[in-house]
Amino acid sequence: MNNGLDQDLLSELVEIMGGDMQMLINAYINDTREKLVTMNQLQVSTQQEDIHRLAHSLKGSSRNVGLVDFADYCEEIEKKAREGELTEEFFDLPKFDRLFESAASELAKQYL
Amino acid sequence: MKILIADDNHTDRLILSKVLENLNHEVVQAKDGSDAIEQFKKHAPALVLLDVLMPGYDGYEVAEIIKTDSSRAWFPIIFLTSLTEASDLAKCITAGGDDFVSKPINKIIIKAKIDAFERIINLYDTVAEQRERIQYHHEHLVQEQEAAKRIFNNIAHRGCLASDNINYHLSPMSIFNGDLMLAAELPMGGMRLFLADFTGHGLPAAIGAMPASEIFYGMTTKGFSIPDMMVEMNKRLYSVLPRGIFCCVIVIDIDSIDEALTIWNAGAPNSFLIDTKSKQLTPIPSSHLPLGIQSPEKFKVACQSFEFTKHHKVIAVTDGIIEAEDIHGNMFGEEKMVDCIKANVTSDNICGALLAEVNLFCGKTDQSDDLSLLEVAFPAISSDDILQSSEMELTESGTSDSELSLKLRGKSLGNFDPIPLFMQTILSCNELAPHRARIFTVLSELYNNALDHGVLGLDSAMKNSSEGFANYYAKRIQGLNDLDVGFVKVSVDHHPTANGGRLIFSIADSGEGFDVQKIVKEGVKDYSGRGLPLLLKLCDTVEYFDSGTRVKAIYNWDHHDIPE
Numbered sequence: 001m002n003n004g005l006d007q008d009l010l011s012e013l014v015e016i017m018g019g020d021m022q023m024l025i026n027a028y029i030n031d032t033r034e035k036l037v038t039m040n041q042l043q044v045s046t047q048q049e050d051i052h053r054l055a056h057s058l059k060g061s062s063r064n065v066g067l068v069d070f071a072d073y074c075e076e077i078e079k080k081a082r083e084g085e086l087t088e089e090f091f092d093l094p095k096f097d098r099l100f101e102s103a104a105s106e107l108a109k110q111y112l
Numbered sequence: 113m114k115i116l117i118a119d120d121n122h123t124d125r126l127i128l129s130k131v132l133e134n135l136n137h138e139v140v141q142a143k144d145g146s147d148a149i150e151q152f153k154k155h156a157p158a159l160v161l162l163d164v165l166m167p168g169y170d171g172y173e174v175a176e177i178i179k180t181d182s183s184r185a186w187f188p189i190i191f192l193t194s195l196t197e198a199s200d201l202a203k204c205i206t207a208g209g210d211d212f213v214s215k216p217i218n219k220i221i222i223k224a225k226i227d228a229f230e231r232i233i234n235l236y237d238t239v240a241e242q243r244e245r246i247q248y249h250h251e252h253l254v255q256e257q258e259a260a261k262r263i264f265n266n267i268a269h270r271g272c273l274a275s276d277n278i279n280y281h282l283s284p285m286s287i288f289n290g291d292l293m294l295a296a297e298l299p300m301g302g303m304r305l306f307l308a309d310f311t312g313h314g315l316p317a318a319i320g321a322m323p324a325s326e327i328f329y330g331m332t333t334k335g336f337s338i339p340d341m342m343v344e345m346n347k348r349l350y351s352v353l354p355r356g357i358f359c360c361v362i363v364i365d366i367d368s369i370d371e372a373l374t375i376w377n378a379g380a381p382n383s384f385l386i387d388t389k390s391k392q393l394t395p396i397p398s399s400h401l402p403l404g405i406q407s408p409e410k411f412k413v414a415c416q417s418f419e420f421t422k423h424h425k426v427i428a429v430t431d432g433i434i435e436a437e438d439i440h441g442n443m444f445g446e447e448k449m450v451d452c453i454k455a456n457v458t459s460d461n462i463c464g465a466l467l468a469e470v471n472l473f474c475g476k477t478d479q480s481d482d483l484s485l486l487e488v489a490f491p492a493i494s495s496d497d498i499l500q501s502s503e504m505e506l507t508e509s510g511t512s513d514s515e516l517s518l519k520l521r522g523k524s525l526g527n528f529d530p531i532p533l534f535m536q537t538i539l540s541c542n543e544l545a546p547h548r549a550r551i552f553t554v555l556s557e558l559y560n561n562a563l564d565h566g567v568l569g570l571d572s573a574m575k576n577s578s579e580g581f582a583n584y585y586a587k588r589i590q591g592l593n594d595l596d597v598g599f600v601k602v603s604v605d606h607h608p609t610a611n612g613g614r615l616i617f618s619i620a621d622s623g624e625g626f627d628v629q630k631i632v633k634e635g636v637k638d639y640s641g642r643g644l645p646l647l648l649k650l651c652d653t654v655e656y657f658d659s660g661t662r663v664k665a666i667y668n669w670d671h672h673d674i675p676e
Contacts, residue, residue: 013127016130016131016219017126017127017130020130024123024130027123027126028123031123053165056194057165059194060121060124060215060216061121061122061124063216064123064127064217065123
């Protein structure tokens with residue numbers, strides 16, 4: 001089953017976090033939503049550097065909580081933006097939201 | 113262990129904190145670079161985990177800033193990074209980091225790294241603690257040495273080393289090099305100098321300085337001769353010095369009235385008598401084992417005597433100067449020393465010239481710490497000055513009404529010096545303290561006349577040349593050794609008077625006497641040997657009886673008439 005989550009990593013994370021797992025998931029979802037709002041406001045033509053940094057940050061935190069598909073997409077964006085080769089075409093914001101929201105609702109279902 | 117985590121990513125921070133808390137560490141969180149610097153100052157963590165990419169100050173900048181905080185003991189910085197370029201990773205170390213771990217965080221790797229650094233931190237703490245303890249002990253030791261130095265310097269004070277006729281070099285810490293230099297004025301005029309070199313360094317070498325100084329100053333002011341003083345000093349050092357520590361000495365008496373030098377060298381390098389007129393150097397080698405080696409029963413002191421006038425000097429050294437090494441390990445040696453003295457024979461400061469030469473030879477300046485050098489010329493003070501004394505106590509006491517007589521016969525004349533005994537008895541009357549030098553002079557002149565010219569029959573005219581001088585003293589020693597019969601009887605009668613007292617010295621000897629009338633008529637020139645002019649100057653009357661074999665001298669003293 002591919003729901004965009006790394007279930008092995010998540011089991012390990014539960015082991016680490018114990019009773020704080022809910023708090024972690026909440027913090028992650030809130031942080032990420034805020035960052036996605038910021039992302040929506042950035043211009044591909046002029047703000048590739050900012051996009052790069054934000055994508056890097058999203059990739060890091062998302063991988064830590066097992067959102068592998070979303071993290072992979074962030075990494076692609078990060079790489080292109082770092083080289084300054086990101087195009088409007090590739091910078092697919094609806095895809096960003098879709099990948100995140102489906103994985104996030106699955107996370108919420110499992111841990112909240 | 114207290115650990116600071118700086119990461120702008122909330123999720124990463126939460127997970128990492130939890131990992132560390134599960135390992136029983138105390139965690140402080142910082143959400144960016146500036147916050148990291150602030151939290152670091154506030155909490156003084158033992159270890160810092162730094163994210164590389166942060167808004168504001170990035171990880172590299174934070175590392176550089178907090179590592180320069182010198183008030184902190186050593187602490188490790190571990191960078192957290194998802195960067196993989198070798199150059200990015202290398203930069204973590206050049207910025208002041210100690211290691212890096214890649215993101216995403218693996219709890220096993222994090223635990224391993226933190227455990228490893230904890231061991232290093234403990235090691236640093238142990239070293240710092242030990243260094244602190246060593247530093248404490250070192251400071252303590254230096255303080256103790258300073259205190260010891262002050263005590264030693266009070267006891268082994270320099271006496272009259274500052275006199276104009278003396279040049280010397282002695283390291284301020286010489287006491288811990290085992291070197292000791294003392295000088296005191298003799299009660300009869302002139303001075304006694306003492307240079308000693310105890311074997312070894314540090315406190316063990318300094319121990320012997322205390323009894324040596326006490327004996328030196330105590331016995332010199334009481335008028336004891338060099339042999340008597342050295343016998344006493346050897347006896348004491350023999351009993352107190354640990355095995356393997358002994359003491360090389362040079363002791364010198366300068367008699368400014370007789371213009372004579374008496375010297376004894378035990379184990380030290382050659383001393384040199386310098387005639388600045390003829391530019392001749394006479395070496396005075398060691399004639400005895402150092403002090404502290406021979407048992408008192410076996411210990412014998414035989415001094416050498418020389419003429420010593422305004423154009424003579426004497427130089428004494430410890431082995432530091434002979435053994436001073438250049439950078440190749442060659443020693444300075446006696447030959448170079450003699451050459452240097454000869455080259456500077458008319459200099460006012462041969463000591464300074466020698467020191468400069470040694471420093472030049474060694475090619476460094478710290479060598480002089482181990483050197484002790486003494487240069488003495490004829491004392492500039494006249495006999496009148498010597499007779500001054502500032503001590504004064506006006507209480508009627510002690511032996512102000514007394515008589516003491518002593519008759520020495522045969523061998524005892526050579527073995528025992530009665531002057532200190534008489535002086536000690538006479539001076540038990542405290543009022544006589546200002547008269548000490550005068551009384552000493554009168555008594556020793558009278559006694560030595562009786563012994564040298566009376567019992568031994570020596571002619572003082574012999575002393576008019578340098579060779580005659582040495583000859584005179586050699587004959588005196590020989591004469592005393594061979595003595596089987598003969599006597600000198602000394603009597604000192606002390607009566608109180610209205611304003612002071614009267615000392616009557618009566619000395620009789622077994623000699624053949626001399627023509628008193630002739631001597632008195634011919635005046636002082638031909639009879640300088642008996643010191644008659646000096647005696648007449650100091651005493652109220654000097655009378656000879658029984659063909660000159662008996663003399664009576666009267667010395668009146670007054671409370672209100674302190675000798676100048």
